[in-house]
Amino acid sequence: MLRSALRLHKSIASPMASAIRTARLHAVPQLPYTVNSGVAPLLSPAALKIIYEDQQTGLVNRLNELIAGTPYEEKAFYEVIMDSARSLNEAQIFNNASQAWNNDFFLRSLSSKPSPISDAISKRLADSFGSVEVFKREFTTNALGLFGSGFTWLVEDQDGRLVLLNTYNAGSPHHRRRMQRQDETATDQDFASQAQNPYSGVSKYSAPPKLVANNSYVPILCVSMWEHAYLTDYGTTREGRQKYLDNFFQTVDWSVVEDRVFRSNGF
Template sequence: MFRSALRLKTLVRPAVAQVNSIARLHAVPELPYKFQEGVKPLLSAEALKVVYGEHQTDLINRLNRLIAGTPYESKLYYEVIMDSAASATDAQIFNNASQAWNNDFFLRSLTPNKKEMSERLRKALADSFGNVETFEQEFKANALGLFGSGWTWLVEDQNQRLVLLNTYNAGTPHHRRRQQRFDQTSTDLNFAKAAQDPRSGNSTFSAPLSTPSSSSSSSASNAAASGLRDGNASGSYMPILCVSMWEHAYLTDYGVTRTGREKYLDNFFKTVDWDTVEARIFRVGGF
């Protein structure tokens, strides 16, 4: 059920355009809704202006300055993330590229028009979490367990299980070296620390991974061609849904308290575009 990451490279790559007359590099892609109106009930117009109009633009502009005149300048956006993730000296490039990708993925998971979950999607979530209510409860608990800035993800592993994953700062599910899953001050919840490693089998929602069978040569070649890493071999995952737990995402509308963050997460689930989530799981139309 793994969808080709090659398609992901094409669909999530920001359009090539000139930004602040720096170079013909990457530009902030438009959202599928009017950001001037916000995406309610999650983000007001003022909050979305911060998250998208200011933060996202600043990330892309800084990335363009960093890669101008380097070999990264001619790479696809996804290639910039993956290649800089593997480099010990390109942390700044990775941080800006990955953070912008995460932010864009988060915002594209939302809609101002309420969406109901299909029965097919309900079944997919129930197969991994028992039921939709448990999935939402544990997703929220995982997000609240982040002490500091980061992301909570619903991802698909190499065995086609849906599991939850926390990443700190600009951590990405795409590359094991830059997942940034661990922090000594990561949680005030007993199970959230284990939940940061979906392969641990210790969280309340992640069953232990079964030992994978050997891939056929055709499957292996398809995975290599797509750029996907094996879930067990490298710990990479296919992102399905994420929420930003960076302060700038919730501070404007919800303040800094835990109660505010809880309300932010409640409104997140009222604003998720479940059609988009379903398409990502079942590989319909891509990201």
């Protein structure tokens, strides 16, 4: 299962973590494509510049300011997230580090010439959702129902199932105290009722609302639903966000997703 592999690979928890493991101050890693080319058809060069150059650089620069002269300077990026998540007094450190990690994870899932979905990934999705088509439909429904800024995730739970999860603002699926979910106080009855509402952002395939002590998830795929990700190219309407999500699935590089699922290269 992914969970045991995650424990073995915490020090290389993302391309961002491995790329800057030995750096004293963190830096924004290079993407596998150029900003000037964009990621067609999802992101124009102008939109990608906002996400990668403006937003990402700002987050990492602010993080470096916050951790200067502290033990966090010597930690890998993933370790900064997990250690700061344990203290409410370090919320700014966590928010900047987690948001930068989320953005990096999102952008590395994309390609203008993506690899198609493999039979192995299709089977994993079908085992959890019934079919790839149902997964895409439910993922899109969750993303459209996310009210405000955040990310929609495909994650693996502790039982090895693939489920959907919405996090808000800089919420992270890695730590139960910092998922920043809107449904944390929901009851099972509330959740069941919400799952019948196509605009609620939850479905029967969503991670359960109650976060017990050992709740955390292994991320597989995510889409940014922050306004700066889609505003430039799609505007603010629901129809625009629907088009954004349609184009997202046209640019998902399934070879990257497969590496994450089967942990051949870590993430």
